[in-house]
Amino acid sequence: MTAASTSSTALRIRKAAVLGAGVMGAQIAAHLTNAGVETVLFDLPAKEGPKSGIAIKAIEHLKKLSPAPLADKNLAGAIIPANYDEHLDHLKDVDLVIEAIAERMDWKLDLYRKIAPHVSATAVLASNTSGLSINGLAEALPEEMRHRFTGVHFFNPPRYMHLVEVIPTRLTDPAVVDGLEAFLTTTVGKGVVIAKDTPNFIGNRIGVFSILSTMYHTEQFKLGFDTVDALTGPALGRPKSATYRTADVVGLDTMAHVIKTMADTLPEDPWHQYFKAPVWLTALIEKGALGQKTGGGFYKKIGKEIQVLDLASEGFRTSEQKPSDEVAAILAIKDPAEKFGKLRASSDPQAQFLWAIFRDLFHYTAYHLADIADTARDVDFAIRWGYGWKLGPFETWQAAGWQQVAGWIAEDIAAGKAMSNAPLPAWVTDGRAGVHGKDGSWSASAGQYKPRSNHPVYARQLFPDPILGEKFDQGTTVWENEGVRLWTLGDDGVGILSFKTKMNTVNDFVLDGVQQAIRIAEEKLKAVVIWQTGEPFSAGADLKGALGLLQAGKFDDFEKMVANFQATSMAIKFALVPVVSAVRGMAFGGGCEFQMHSARTVAALESYIGLVEAGVGLLPAGGGLHELAVRAAKANPADPFEELKKVFETVAMAKVSSSALEAKAMGLLRDSDVVVFNAYELLYVAKKVALGLSEQGYRPPMPGRAVPVAGDVGTATFKASLANLQEGYFASPHDIDIASRIADCLCGGAIERGSPVDEAWLLALERKHFVALAKTEKTQARIAHTMSTGKPLRN
Structure with missing residues (x-):
């Protein structure tokens, strides 16, 4: 699901058309599709092959571009290719038309004359020109359409650049501008600036x-x-x-x-x-x-x-x-x-x-x-x-x-x-x-x-992008330690839990702090949102502290730290109040595991989520593998291996999602998790989701006492697939050892296929393999190398 728009001048856009399948047009169509808007991409009829060949080729090309315009490559299939000879009737049920053809005034005016008879009486028309006169373009439209016409200038690449300039003409209806501003801000996730109609705008x-x-x-x-x-x-x-x-x-x-x-x-x-x-x-x-x-x-x-x-x-x-x-x-x-x-x-x-x-x-x-x-x-x-x-x-x-x-x-x-x-x-x-x-x-x-705009859409931005010198209400502290701060904003009873470490990494203070904050929230609050005041959500475990324990040979202390990590994930999962993770930017390793154990995750589209421990010679041991095993058993109790197949490679190869939508496809976010397109609306939506769960009489899940697992047969099947990687020199023996241990954790260990185990068993397996890997010279070398260079070591 995605977060919906709220505005007094709501512009309901079910379907859009983009005219022009060039670089900008195709990428605008891609981003509208990311946002769940059914989109038709038009171009000229092709001289050879299918008449919509130009648009078809542009859509195919979107899958190859880097940075990726599509938040999930599979979305390419949702864009409808069209041409002006055969498909102008599509425009009858379109709510928004964005023209994005070449910067030639004469070509644009010809196109407007061609489409005008086919566009619905309520559709908004916009030109994605980067500098031509919007008032001049409006003159080509029939008089009754001019009040619904405006400039809307996306910056390249449209998915990633926050700016969209909206340029009204002298005749544009203010309600159209307001509606478009709300749609572009919340649904498409942009920062809107209203510009005057001067060359090249602002x-x-x-x-x-x-x-x-x-x-x-x-x-x-x-x-x-x-x-x-x-x-x-x-x-x-x-x-x-x-x-x-x-x-x-x-x-x-x-x-x-x-x-x-x-x-x-x-x-x-x-x-x-x-x-x-x-x-x-x-x-x-x-x-x-x-x-x-x-x-x-x-x-x-x-x-x-x-x-x-x-x-x-x-x-x-x-x-x-x-x-x-x-x-x-x-x-x-x-x-x-x-x-x-x-x-x-x-x-x-x-x-x-x-x-x-x-x-x-x-x-x-x-x-x-x-x-x-x-x-x-x-x-x-x-x-x-x-x-x-x-x-x-x-x-x-x-x-x-x-x-x-x-x-x-x-x-x-x-x-x-x-x-x-x-x-x-x-x-x-x-x-x-x-x-x-x-x-x-x-x-x-x-x-x-x-002052700032009083458009109702901005009430959704509790901490908007500040201009120099701007200060926003920092809320009221409920409790804090060296690692975290639990605070409230307003009187809705939702606690906000923020980390105080560099890159929001997880150390002992954070682990103890999260557990204590949840205990306090259970007594005093309705819900908790884990939200960081800046990016990233969390870069994962504090490797420096972990390496120090290993190099000093303090393996008992190291194992206690891992057990405490798991205890924190369990505190999040089994809290008596809903804990919602509000993710943007990186959510690596332990950060990913915390959001996996939350009652719900609300993720900004630009969230890069991954269980990346294999890259430093370890495996996820903050409960991540245990949670994947539990989810697989719930989704397919008869054969959890079928579900595990979808996530094994993701974890073993330390893959990171390129968006929140891709994280869903990779199994790192759930279908029920919410995707927000404007990162400045993340806290607002997360608080509403947390409050909604509380109002529904939220209860945490019951601890799994009989989780069916894929067992030794599942582990053996995964290991067989790894043998091919090693033979082709795509993986080192240490990579294979790590991946084999990941397989063992996911499949529940050396027990018979289908055997029921409890969650504590799965957590113990994670700890056992994690500590065993951490004791190896190769893993310690990987951790040290990553800390000093920021890059993984293949040894």
Whole structure:
């Protein structure tokens, strides 16, 4: 099941159509399908083969893409391929039509005229254009349809990028905008920014300017492309692909097209002279070097080596540039005001480059705020959600000291150092401390601060993505120790249990804390939700502590720790109040086991769940294998082996789901577990699920005292399949030993097939095999290697 939308202006969308099966159209169709929306994917009729061949091929291609657009590959079969010659009647029962064809105004207008007679009288129409005029597009529609038309701009890749810009026309019905905002936020899981109908809207207007400014200053300061990427990636709180790697991924031809759109549509912009592709970008495109899709652009791979284009030699060289020592030291400074001061004062060309790209970005963004966005918050969210920056441009500026930086920008404009001599708007230098504050975010067009949207959909976000300086109610602590905090938010009687460890790993304090918190909840609360204030849900057991015990030969203490882990899982499973796990991000090892033992799991779509212990030479011993055996017996008491076949490989190969939907297919989530598409709604939904279980008179499951198991026959069958792996050198002898022990735990040990055992028997088996593996040199080497490198060791 998935969580449903709640809004006073609910837009009920049962079925959608996407027009255009190109890269964006096909992936938007994939994500709508992920969200449980029946989707028809249209394209032109094919000249050969089946008429819907173009759409059929695009759907097939979705299965091969990485990162995967489909949350479960099997969902490809749910997308309906169609063509404009035969299938326009599909549009009669469609509630939402998203047009996503090429960025040609004439083509789009022709298509609207073709579909208009077939679209239902209540359907919402939207164009996924990245910059064309939405008001201009609306003119092609019959008058009675214009109030239901809007721009809706997804960012690539649509499943993973949080941003969707909604761009109403002058005539769009506000109820349509509200309904679409609720649908996109809850059902599709997006962060919606309402943008004005200006070229490239908000995200690309500011984001592409930032890229153009970076390219311009790359030339001015004569820096290598790899040096610029070393400076403009994670060091600035931006994605690893930085500037030029991002251009290669997007496609240099696409980049040039977006730049040309800015040049064509913004002739009055004071920065217009810079809206052109640099000579070297044009030269690469003319050579057919378009980036990743053609095997090379700014970068190319030669064997295992990454090489970068060197303008001086017009050839490629090994990519290895790093920030200079001085700039690396400046970037390591925590205080933003000190950092910016040192960047501006430094004579190092890399520091001057960084100051210049920030100065011109801040200048451009402030100058255009009134034209392109309602508030500064919309700009910052658009850049964070659409480009993956940790802080938006206004947040970065404000954190660095608004007036101080504004003064430096004004000095540089006066000295002719800035890219444009356009003056800073008067509001910038009126003595303010910034654009985000207790009254909301600054609206330059309205001349006032505006609070967050009061759209009812946002009541579902108990902890929304905070803008700089925003503080939310942290609730009331009921009890805490060094490992966990049990707290409440509001007076609904639902306790929230959060871990306090790095990566929310599980150590003794967490184990004891979870058990104590559940005892308190049984006395004082109606239900408990295990929810972390940030990602991940849990990276699993604290390996450092475990390895310390092993290396010191304290095997009794180690076994006690394992027994305590199991006791914690049992405390979760048999709690007298429902314990619900709210999972997002990684839920590895013990984290996965905790959610398996919960009364219910509510998982964000982007949840990566796995019993990964085999990767470090161990097996799941927090009750995970025992729980899989119990579930198999319940699902098929006559032959639990049939159920175990589905999960054995998942555990033995330490597989991790690529989504919550895939985790269901892998047997790591139950069919009854809930999938939430917007991670900011996770806590709200989990609390409602926990409360619902409590209101139903929740009782924990009865301990299994007669669990039928697959026995020695099941173990032998699994071992036979492992022999082929070893013969083909796909697995080492130690891998086979681990997998054989996993099989033994799942099948209930060396007893007759179908024998009934109790849960304590299954838990004891887990402990026995876990401790035996932990004593081996090879497993200890694997744990140590993973801790020092973050990568698994195959020994």
